[in-house]
Amino acid sequence: MSSVDLTISFVIAVALYAVTYLSFVRLLRYPRNWRSPTLPMSLTTAGLVTITVSYVSVSRDGLDPAALAVTAGFIAVLFGIIAAPAIDFPSGARPVVEFLANHGDYAGLWMLAPAIAAAYAVPSVKLQGVLTAAMAIELAWFLRHRPNDRRRLYPIGGHDLSVLKAQAKGDLEGFARQHGIHELVLSDGAVYWRGCGKETLPCPFNFYVNRLGLNTAPCCREHMAELCHYVASRLRDMGVVHWLEGGNLLGAVRENGRLIAWEDDIDLSVVLDSGKTFNALATGLAECCAREGYYLDVFKNKGFISISYDPPQVWPFCWERNRMRGEIRLDLAFYRHFVSNDRPVLERNIRKGAMPSTESGGYGVPREIVLPTSTIEFLGDNIACPNQPEEYLRLLYGDFDEVVYTYVDAAAAKNRRPADTAVKRSHSLPARQ
Template sequence: MRITFCQGILAVAITINLLILYYISRLQQRVLHRHREHMPPSTHQQLGPLKPGVTILIREFQDFENYVPDVVRSFVKQKPELPAVVVADRLPYPPMGLPSMPSVQVVILKPAPDQPAHTSRPETYVRTAYVALVPDGVKADPTSQLERMLEEFKASQGKVEMVAAPVRSLMPLQCLNLKVSLKRWTAEYTPAAPSSKLCTALKGEAVLLLRTKDLFNLSVPLAKPLMTSLFIQTSLRGWTVRILDISFSAVHQPLLTSSHNQWKADNLAKASRLQLFRDFGIKRVLLEDGKEQWFGCSKETQRCFGTIHDDTPEYLYQNRWTPPCCLKALRETAKYVINILEMSGVRYWLEGGTLLGAARHQDIIPWDYDVDLGIYLEDIPNCELLRSAESGSIVDERGFVWEKAIEGDFYRVQYSEHNHLHVDLWPFYPKNGFMTKDTWMDHRQDVEFPEHFLKPLVPIQFAGFLALAPNNYRSFLELKFGEGVIENPEYPNPALKRMEKGNGM
């Protein structure tokens, strides 16, 4: 085959272009490699090879009054090469006057638009295998407590994930057990045995030592309040902490020297605690002294979840159940409404899933979002609030809202004008020996039933009080839901969200 002059020129041109592309590709690879060599380590790279030793990390302090410079000096005085990292949400003001040493660094968590991402990531600055979380006001004594803590920790590795050394102060360090249930939006603290040195949470000031990789593998390792945040996350992972027979002294007691500064610090601590529980989805906290704290919705706020679609609340998709503040409000509303009905002479009974909850839990089903009551249609005139609701919403003297439902011929009582948690009242009337009604919803349990289930009504334990229910409620429930419904719990719409095995029931 004979090659023409034009074909030869074309072949040479193609060859030259291929050579040019090859050399450009090699050049780009070299530039990229050189760039990566000079880049600061990423988080993933940082959590790889680490040097032996400990970095002290100071996270919680007040801008307006603190002893952070004194804390750092007391540690680096013992060991000048000891790395110290001070972590702040934003640049502290007034300036702290930290020692000007290469081993002392300040990390600002708020990203700056003119800085690379790694500058606001504390894990980039901790290059040692271990990290000690040091509270403000702690003084390192000449006895090298950090080295002793590290020795104790290494000796107990495999048994505990953290060790703690108390700070000698007015409040002794307390060992607590913490159980967190994200499904139930709850954190529960209980006291450990008086002589116990092993627990899952601490109350009081302490220096805490743990592996750097462990700390920065937590979801939010440095959220405030630091110890509250840390122990919620570690308790979910099954970690434990051991209190050592080593202690640190304090630079100054009390830490804040004026009542005004103490007031400011208390308010900031309260706000950060509230924000932490919101971020973590903790709405109920049981304290070690038996007191309860609530961080969820109330009469003055909207409920904790939005409109329900396909009978499946949003929280079920998050593998959670009804927020405890919502269950509390539903119990309160149900008890109040039932009391009004009983005083007014309105015959009622627990209906649908509410009756199922009473039969199964003696309470509201832990993932339910409303309460259903059946009432006799002919008894409605006996109740002034129900009569008034015919012409519009009524807010009663307790702040509950009575109204005619817009979805059909039934009534609704809301917890408040702001919080729309509610009890639905379904009017039934007898027809040919069966109880029927004028509004039917597309629910499996929404069916007619023989009136004999209501003659007589019988008392049943529900939500902390006695309510009325159909007689032979097992047969009543199996008529509506199917055989074995009490023993076999399932979410309202299994086609969309099924209950997991080992669900904690």
């Protein structure tokens, strides 16, 4: 082949891998949200992988088995590494996945040595194009998110420290090393947390809270409060009826306006009325979020919108956020007016707590315990809530004064219970459902 033909083959291979990679990281939005990928998107990604592998391994001389094996194996292993943080979002005992997720910022670079070896072992310019593109992307990902000095140090004490020590069984350094807690700083007997912000990756506090049983990181608590009141203010500006939902409402009622100690997200709900539609509200919020630096994702079939603290990136690189190990987010659930068993209800697609089912197959709450909404103090400001918040909580959780460690690993919940009980007795810090 001429040098021009070789260059064209190399460029095509680079482009094919880049497109395949972007399709794959886009697919990761589903496991991050505890959902199964859609069939069309799964088939699209699988098709792109097949095309890329076929392009590298098939030539005028026929099939090259070595190129086929190396390309398919390399992509499979690298994509497994890339997917680990998203797969690790839902709870479960997966030591290998957890290990890869702990090192997700740079684990892709572990494939550099195999890539160099493969390039020498299989002298194919197409394979070299795929390997070059893959390693360039992994290097760029690492450089964008490498450790930096833009993280503020937060002192860790009180209930946060008691829970941390309980989970670490006193060995904070070993615990941090075992679970990849890069944010933990031990200095002269003091404990600090290297906080996240708009210019850094978010703390993987979802993992720390649900799997390790720690309290929500102090930086993440601040950002969750900001995100909560930002979205609530935009909804007020748009004239949308909304209210505090689920565990956040529980914190407002039971914990005197605070987040539950191990909260992992913010929950608000809206009701579509007065001619408002899902699409119109999603469009309006998307414009606000894009302008003011929040990422918005829409799940229309499930009836909710996710708004995250991290700023949106330029398309198509916005999909790379699905590689992040953590996320500070608000879920906005949509209700609609409905009549079930001759009673007016507000109905939604996804069940919340023990919310009863409706005649149409959705889940709902009696309209009169929500509307008209009232207000309650939460995270330093007033926010809309159901007009009968305690009745609403009883419908979702039964005896909501009982502490139930929803989503927290059972062993981690057992470890932290004494610290939570001590705090509850002293009335100084929250315990949670």
